[in-house]
Amino acid sequence: MRTGDKRRFRRDPLEYIDSLRRRSTTGIIQLPWGEYCVSDADLARTLLRDPEFHTGMSDFFGELLPSRGAQVAVGHAVRDFLRAGVPQYRAELARAVTELAPASRWPESGNRLVHRCVADLLLHPATPAATRRLSDLAARGGVVFHAPQMWQRVRAEVLRARLVAALTEQVRQRRKHPAGQARDVLDAMLGACPPAQVSDRTVAELHVMMHRAIVVPLSASLAWSVLLGCLHHTADSPWPWPADQVVREALRHRPMPWALARTVPHSLELGGVAFQAGDLLSVSPYLTHHDEHQWSDPEVFRPERWQEPGDHGCFITFGAGPFTCAGAAVAQTLLVESLTALTGDTCLSVTGGDSRAAMAEGNVPRPFTLCRTPMPSKTGPETGRR
Numbered sequence: 001m002r003t004g005d006k007r008r009f010r011r012d013p014l015e016y017i018d019s020l021r022r023r024s025t026t027g028i029i030q031l032p033w034g035e036y037c038v039s040d041a042d043l044a045r046t047l048l049r050d051p052e053f054h055t056g057m058s059d060f061f062g063e064l065l066p067s068r069g070a071q072v073a074v075g076h077a078v079r080d081f082l083r084a085g086v087p088q089y090r091a092e093l094a095r096a097v098t099e100l101a102p103a104s105r106w107p108e109s110g111n112r113l114v115h116r117c118v119a120d121l122l123l124h125p126a127t128p129a130a131t132r133r134l135s136d137l138a139a140r141g142g143v144v145f146h147a148p149q150m151w152q153r154v155r156a157e158v159l160r161a162r163l164v165a166a167l168t169e170q171v172r173q174r175r176k177h178p179a180g181q182a183r184d185v186l187d188a189m190l191g192a193c194p195p196a197q198v199s200d201r202t203v204a205e206l207h208v209m210m211h212r213a214i215v216v217p218l219s220a221s222l223a224w225s226v227l228l229g230c231l232h233h234t235a236d237s238p239w240p241w242p243a244d245q246v247v248r249e250a251l252r253h254r255p256m257p258w259a260l261a262r263t264v265p266h267s268l269e270l271g272g273v274a275f276q277a278g279d280l281l282s283v284s285p286y287l288t289h290h291d292e293h294q295w296s297d298p299e300v301f302r303p304e305r306w307q308e309p310g311d312h313g314c315f316i317t318f319g320a321g322p323f324t325c326a327g328a329a330v331a332q333t334l335l336v337e338s339l340t341a342l343t344g345d346t347c348l349s350v351t352g353g354d355s356r357a358a359m360a361e362g363n364v365p366r367p368f369t370l371c372r373t374p375m376p377s378k379t380g381p382e383t384g385r386r
């Protein structure tokens with residue numbers, strides 16, 4: 001990558017790929033590091049739904065599971081467990097929001113908030129304290145969230161190895177004494193992973209992977225929802241939009257996943273580019289969501305578009321087609337719960353934030369400070385209501 005491109009990319013990665021798209025006439029762009037990316041929304045949709053691109057296993061789980069059936073079973077088991085755990089998430093959220101400082105630094109505070117609310121769902125409270133402590137350390141120490149510095153990433157590898165070892169021992173114990181009913185994500189996974197097919201260590205690795213897959217996009221999407229809502233409603237009053245519209249629009253305007261990669265199944269030509277079997281071709285949710293043929297005023301953050309029939313183009317923050325996110329619906333529920341808790345009877349404002357993304361584990365907001373000011377109570381002597 002040339003120095004000028006590097007600088008422009010670092011300054012604003014999303015604007016950078018948008019500028020490549022504006023110059024392209026084929027619906028496919030080549031990123032400076034060589035990868036090809038679909039920039040046309042119709043082509044993106046076709047590719048994500050094409051059975052030929054989805055004959056094998058999804059790359060999401062890497063090499064961890066033996067078959068596509070096993071991948072689907074694990075995804076569904078975790079999703080079902082989380083869905084049942086929404087009331088538990090909500091209860092912890094209420095406590096966590098009360099303890100949030102009036103001015104908090106984001107995205108770190110959002111990361112901590114989401115992690116705290118799912119911690120007991122990931123590993124139930126009767127799990128050995130040392131293992132739960134390692135899981136917490138992993139969330140703060142670069143195993144779960146991207147660590148910017150090399151020395152932090154090296155330290156995170158050591159921490160990750162300790163966590164996997166502790167979880168492997170937990171799996172061994174739980175397989176010896178199975179629980180009647182899933183108490184956490186680890187139990188849910190065990191129910192979907194027969195010991196003959198998936199080793200103790202692999203289940204432990206899967207747990208670390210799902211920990212990231214749940215917490216990281218939820219935290220980033222919550223931070224985007226808070227930031228974009230505040231940047232677009234600067235009046236000293238509660239937001240005029242329902243939380244679910246803000247969440248959806250944030251997921252559209254600043255989708256956390258940077259790219260959805262697919263392996264080309266056989267030699268083919270697309271948008272004038274010749275691909276060989278095994279090449280990687282990705283789809284950009286950001287470019288798809290900013291395609292003027294799909295969305296009116298795609299550059300504008302406008303939560304109310306979600307109540308208007310007909311203004312919904314191709315929406316792929318959670319992917320689409322056979323490999324679509326298993327947790328999409330529950331993720332949206334958890335995001336709406338979180339934003340509702342943060343905005344309840346409160347005016348939100350931000351300082352230091354802008355809508356440019358930083359590249360970490362995907363598109364994440366740059367640091368900002370969130371100020372929460374309680375609204376004057378509507379009950380009591382001023383209004384005469386009790």
Ligand code: HEM
Nearest residue numbers: 058060075079217218221257318319320323325326327331
């Ligand atoms: C805002 C939060 C989330 C976002 C943005 C997100 C996004 C995604 C994306 C983009 C994919 C890949 C789709 C593709 O390649 O077409 C994916 C896959 C997946 N996600 Fe999520 N996700 C989120 C939360 C969750 C949660 C809470 C769960 C928990 C159940 C989850 C479970 C999965 C699973 C199991 C897959 C793999 C699906 C498969 O290959 O069968 N995700 N997610």
